[in-house]
Amino acid sequence: MNLPFSLQRPWLLWRGARTDRDRPDLDSLTAIEDPTDFVWAILPHAARTFATSILMLPRAQARTAAVAYLYCRMLDTYEDLSDQADREAALEKFAARMTTLGPPPTMPAATRDDRNPVHLLLVERCCLVDRVFATLPETDRQAVAGLVRAMAAGMAWAARRFAEQGGVLLDTDQLSRYCHHVIGEPILFTLLLLGKGPLATEQHHDALAAAELIQLANITRDVERDLARGIGYHPSLLPHLGSTDAAEPVREARRRLMAHALPLVNAYTRLAERLAPGRLSLVRASAVLMLLHTDRHYRWCARRVGRPDWRGPDRTGTIVFASVLAAFSRRWARRVMRRVERDFLSAAVA
Numbered sequence: 330m331n332l333p334f335s336l337q338r339p340w341l342l343w344r345g346a347r348t349d350r351d352r353p354d355l356d357s358l359t360a361i362e363d364p365t366d367f368v369w370a371i372l373p374h375a376a377r378t379f380a381t382s383i384l385m386l387p388r389a390q391a392r393t394a395a396v397a398y399l400y401c402r403m404l405d406t407y408e409d410l411s412d413q414a415d416r417e418a419a420l421e422k423f424a425a426r427m428t429t430l431g432p433p434p435t436m437p438a439a440t441r442d443d444r445n446p447v448h449l450l451l452v453e454r455c456c457l458v459d460r461v462f463a464t465l466p467e468t469d470r471q472a473v474a475g476l477v478r479a480m481a482a483g484m485a486w487a488a489r490r491f492a493e494q495g496g497v498l499l500d501t502d503q504l505s506r507y508c509h510h511v512i513g514e515p516i517l518f519t520l521l522l523l524g525k526g527p528l529a530t531e532q533h534h535d536a537l538a539a540a541e542l543i544q545l546a547n548i549t550r551d552v553e554r555d556l557a558r559g560i561g562y563h564p565s566l567l568p569h570l571g572s573t574d575a576a577e578p579v580r581e582a583r584r585r586l587m588a589h590a591l592p593l594v595n596a597y598t599r600l601a602e603r604l605a606p607g608r609l610s611l612v613r614a615s616a617v618l619m620l621l622h623t624d625r626h627y628r629w630c631a632r633r634v635g636r637p638d639w640r641g642p643d644r645t646g647t648i649v650f651a652s653v654l655a656a657f658s659r660r661w662a663r664r665v666m667r668r669v670e671r672d673f674l675s676a677a678v679a
Contacts, residue, residue, distance in 0.1 A: 345384070346646060350377065355446060357370075358370060358371055358374075362457075364457040364458070368392075368399065368461050374448075375402040376398050378623075382615040385656075392461070393469045398515070400462075401476070401477070401480055401515060403448075403452050404420060404424075406445070413488070420484050436449060473518075476514055479510075483506075483514065486506075496559045496567065497560075497561040497566060498561075498563070498564070500564070501589060504562060504586075507544075512547075513536065516540045535596040535599050541593050542597055543623060545589065549630050550626060552566075553573070556569060556572060556575065562582075583634050587630050588677060591673040591676055595670065595674075597620060608657075616655075616662075617662050620669055621652065624641050641668075641669070
């Protein structure tokens, strides 16, 4: 599209909301030859809820953030699909290619869930993302490359821990460190991209805690899928690795992970309010959007563990609308965030 991004944004948000991630149109994605069109078309498949938050950012930052996220998704795919013995080497090779933009490491052909075909396609068409990356300002390219290297190093650390510990993380310190590597680095990157960094110590701490809240949403969503592939993010799952029939251990692990996550909402709301104080703020809209998606997930999570859930928007369109209002109204944004904060903390106590 040649339209200004402010006019493209509603179309991209609408298309993303209608994307069927369970049945991706691989033929259409494969047929796209324009690099920018490919980035925006595959982003909802690769980023899920992050895609809408990225689209809420100002144009230049949204483009850089989209490219960065797609590279991070490629790293996630290597982490998910590589054999344990090859995982660390694959991650290191992918990080190293950011200097030359050479061919990515060979990806195993096997797929393990219905989402992998589109993730494999993303890796196969990495050259299109590279072409958009090459058009970014030099400072943004350096920041993206630094993010990829930092995430790859963190994932390699996790790969070693899983290998040494039989497939699980042993305690909350390891869990927190994993979350900081996987989502904390992208959050710090985004804040730097928006001109919000370097952060004060307290804000840096809040950024990492907010990352934990978001990544634990991903972890609690995928407990069964990870368990089937021999990975557990809670030590109680060790006897059940590889199982597809461990309903009660999964429920209890999900409950404990959720209880660990919910109190971290205070850090998220503090960070969002400090970094988006202006009267009009797309950054604030993006932060509210991510929080409402996270809220929707944890309400689902509460039902899965047999706990009462709470009220909140379920439809993606309603979430996007609430976030757009937050761009124009600090008062509305504060009201939404306080509601989520109260519900999370009440659920954590329960």
